[in-house]
Amino acid sequence: MKTALNIITLTLLVSSPGVIGYAETTMSKPREIAQATNQQAQPLPVALPDNASEWKNNRESWSGQLTALSEQGLTISLNNFSQTLPLDEVNRIEFQDEVWIRNRQGQRVRRKVRSEDSSTRRPQVWQGVPIWAFQLQNPETASLRLGTVLSREYLQDILSISIDSIYVVNAIEFDLPELTMTITATPIDR
Numbered sequence: 001m002k003t004a005l006n007i008i009t010l011t012l013l014v015s016s017p018g019v020i021g022y023a024e025t026t027m028s029k030p031r032e033i034a035q036a037t038n039q040q041a042q043p044l045p046v047a048l049p050d051n052a053s054e055w056k057n058n059r060e061s062w063s064g065q066l067t068a069l070s071e072q073g074l075t076i077s078l079n080n081f082s083q084t085l086p087l088d089e090v091n092r093i094e095f096q097d098e099v100w101i102r103n104r105q106g107q108r109v110r111r112k113v114r115s116e117d118s119s120t121r122r123p124q125v126w127q128g129v130p131i132w133a134f135q136l137q138n139p140e141t142a143s144l145r146l147g148t149v150l151s152r153e154y155l156q157d158i159l160s161i162s163i164d165s166i167y168v169v170n171a172i173e174f175d176l177p178e179l180t181m182t183i184t185a186t187p188i189d190r
Contacts, residue, residue: 042147043135043144044146044162045166046144047099047100047140047141048066048099048142048169049099049113049169050098050140051065052064052093052094053093053096054074055092055093057088064083065077066093066136066139067139069131071087073087073090077139095113097113099168104164113188121186123185124186126150126185130149130181131174131179133145134172165187165188166190167185167186167187168188169183170184170186171183
């Protein structure tokens, strides 16, 4: 009996550092995962120009402001009239004209989206963005959660550019079998 107790005690002493080390490693991993998830979950604010033209699959189009977008459909509004379409009837949305942005002082200003803006900064194309990752806040702004489709480094580059600039959405193209979108956006200085 005494021999068995000695063996158990010796086994505990020998295996304790390994168990403690494993516990410390396991305890630190959730923090690392949470930090990576928080970084990838950080939304990217984007601006939407006033005029959106949605192109239906049958080549017809409707222009106005984008006022709703979800996996079920989208709504374009103009002069107190709205048209809601299921996404399977829409191929693409193109944006043009003026956009409301916040300047560096936080004031809301209207900017004309000009070809010169896009000539100084190259448009970014983000493919495979889940439709749920686009959160329309109002007809002028939205937020994108790109952490699921971009590498951590690329996302950090985009977020660092958004400190002094705002990404203005040029177009959204839908891939309905996958419930994803391809978004083209150009950063403009605030």
